[in-house]
Amino acid sequence: MSRRGRPERPPGRGRRAWRWTTTPVRAGGRAVLVRPAQALGRRLNQVGPRGWDLVLWLVTAVLFIIGWPTVQLSHEVQGSLMPVVAAIGVAPLLLARLHPLLGWGLWTVGGVVVPLLFDRAPGYDFPWQVTAFLVLLALLFAVALRDGARAIAITWLVTAVLFVVLLPNELSAGWVFGVTAVMGVGLLVRWLVRSRRELAEQTELGELERARRAIAEERTRIARDLHDVVAHRMSMVVVQAQSAPYRLGGVEPEVSKEFASIADQAREALNEVRGMLGVLRSDGQLAEDVPQPGTDDVLEMLQRARAAGLDLSWEGTGDPSRCGASTAMVLYRILQESLANASRHAPGAPVTVDVDFGDQVLLLVRNGPSSRAPGPGRHSGQGIIGMQSRAASVGGGLTAEPTVDGGFEVRAHLPARAASDPAAADAAS
Known part of the structure; x- marks a missing residue:
């Protein structure tokens, strides 16, 4: 025997020869069953309700087969009534899984009726058959395992009174203690099962x-990496664009204005990136808590795009205040992507924007054919899909297609207030 309580490996035998250990397994700082008991518990859990019902039927049948021919050893019963008396003592066991308290009640009725109707056999001191007594112990264990405290107390009290009344005086006290021990074991098992659960x-x-x-x-790590990769480089763009007129001599006013526009665009993008990084860094912060662009920012974006050199004209009709926050954000993002695509794929082409704020927000962005080659860069083609997804997120739609003259146009129709907007929700309620 080794120092840790494990058996020494028998000579000439492999690892499959030794399967047990006395060292307890610990989980969460609490000692649980040893390995053989854990294996037994897993096997019992695999039986299932139908399996346990089958076991109860088999045990009941075996007890009935034993109790039928031995009835006259305990009571003076006629031959025709022997199976009835045997069944009264063992049949309640079938209720041990689903209704143990009901099974105990039926057994108690039978346990009172049988001794009153039939005399005991000579030399037999117990009022019940041994098989019936075993069924009673099983039902008491099941009651302690499954029912409430009041039911357990009543069951124990009635059973104790039954033993005191029907058993001889020299046996009643011992069997009352035995019943108490059986129910105590049931409560202990119940506590162990609950603790494991x-x-x-x-x-x-x-x-x-x-x-x-x-x-x-992981969100914090992603935010940190994005900040290191994107935000730092964009900050450098802002700094270089702002300092270029001072670092380079003889910069004309138009060029200085262009540098200022680049700095403004980069600063706005940097602020948006920082807002998204703030959501990633704070797990409890909702995306709605971060400031989102609205209708007031649309005109500012159009002015910045024109100042950046885009040949842009626009016209707006209706009341922008009717536009909800979600729709305004989607409108801003779709217009932003459309202008970026026009400047990238059709440089130098005139761009027109029409916005109508009515019951529905209608957006039309059209650019003419380009007079210059598109700028360099790889384009994944996901911009239009992204705009369509944004429009669909508020219950709208978007189409993007070439025009007859070689240009391109984007048409979007959005509900004035999406279902997710607070005002729309209040109106619906």
Whole structure:
């Protein structure tokens, strides 16, 4: 025997020869069953309700087969009534899984009626058959395992009174103690099962919490990497654009104005990136808590685009105040993407923007054919798909297609207030 309580490996035998250990397994700081008991518990869990019902039927049948021919050893019963008396003592066992309290009640009625109707056999001191007594112990164990405290107390009290009344004086006290021990074991098993279940739930909650913590850490890492890769470089663009007129001598006013426009565009993009990074860094902050562009920012964006050199004209009709926050954000993003595509794919082409703020927000962005070659760069073709997804997110739609003269146009129709807007929700309610 080794120092840790494990058997020494028998000579000439492999690892499959030794399967047991006395060292307890610990989970969450609490000692649980040893390995053989854990294996037995897993096997019992695999039985299932139907399997347990089959076991109860088989045990009841065996007890009935034993009790039928031995009835006259305990009571003076006629031959025709022997199967009835045997069935009264063992049939309540069938209710041990689903309704143990009801099974105990039926057994108690039978346990009172049989001794009153039939005399005991000579030399037999018990009022019930041995098989019936075993069924009573099983039902008491099941009651302690499944029912409430009040039912357990009533069951124990009635059974104790029944033993005191029907058993001889020299046996009643011992058997009352035995019944108490059986129900105590049932309560202990119940506590162990509940403890194991609570331990499993706590373990699962701990795993979920660790998963949430890992997600939060990953979000923070992504935010940090994006800040290092994107925000720092954009900050350099802002600094270079702002300082270029001072670092370079003889800069004309038009060129200085162009540098200022570049700095403004880069600064706005930097602010948006920082807003998204703030959402990534704070796990409890909602995306709605970050300031989003609205209708007031649309005119400013159009002016900046024209100042950046885009041949742009626009016209707006209707009341922009009727536009909800979600629709305004989608409108801003679609217009932003459309202008970026026009400047990238059709440089030098005139661009017109028409916006109508009515019951629906109608947006039309059209650019003519380009007189110059498109700028360099790789284009994945995901811009139009992204605009369509944004429009669909508020219940609208978007089409983008070439025009007859070789240009391109984007048409979007959006609800004035999406269902997610607070005002729309209040109106619906």
